[in-house]
Amino acid sequence: MLDIKFIRENADLVQKSANDKGYKVDIAALLQLDDERRDLQKQVEALREQRNVISAKMKGGRPDQELIDQGKQLKVELAERESYLKSTEEKVAAILKNVPNITFDDVPLGGEEDSVEVKVYGDRKTGAKDHLDYAVKRGWVDFERGAKVAGAKFYYLKGDLALLENAVTQFALDYVTKQGFTFMTVPHMVNLRTAEGAGFTPKGRRQ
Structure with missing residues (x-):
């Protein structure tokens, strides 16, 4: 804001x-x-x-x-x-809440089709698969159930991909606790004031 x-x-x-x-x-x-x-x-x-x-x-x-x-x-x-x-x-x-952030002068106006390529690193390989197609084919994500629970574009992670996410999380927890930080579990719901204070713009009005 x-x-x-x-x-x-x-x-x-x-x-x-x-x-x-x-x-x-x-x-x-x-x-x-x-x-x-x-x-x-x-x-x-x-x-x-x-x-x-x-x-x-x-x-x-x-x-x-x-x-x-x-x-x-x-x-x-x-x-x-x-x-x-x-x-x-x-x-x-x-x-x-409805006032957007300022755009830089060099940012092109419009949709993705108006994007400007700034720089390319390395060689482009052909035949690569989209990461989403790769995961769906192996049954690692479930968009249908995710949408029923949380709305469009949300998903469940399943199987090996869910285990991988958990492993990465555990690796991060092990690292930070060894640095002296205290691991905590916190509420999965916050009031409107807290969410807005953290920079989010919630759609609901729950106080």
Whole structure:
């Protein structure tokens, strides 16, 4: 996710990159909404400061009715501003998730057919088999069952290929534990905040 400060300083570049990638994102509208968010943040901070001043005056004795009324009115106004702020922050965050990363100037636009070959290493051998065809022919992958469980393009590894993957994993575990790291098993599910914090954009909204 791009930082809002970077977007603000490079609005035209970010908008162009989004357009080139086919993303329907209005950067100008995003920045306007973020201006509202920043203004609301200042209002909330000012009201919180006033609340603290009134709370300090109420200590050490019975406050007068005028001060009590000010405190009640401030509490209502602060709750309202905080609600607006939270709603605006959520709107900004939702738009930010749809803003794509910037593309380098030398990256060609389009699909795979528009790719440019940069360099070739070694000689090209003829008659090579695709790794996927090779694995399917030997019954090492199962796309049909994988799709039923997790959706399109997911698969099960089977037989020798599954054993090979396990062997590589075990080799890596043996290596890192000998370096002093502690092996752990962790939850296979994470909440939305954790996933987004790690750079993923989950499709679900499970909190």
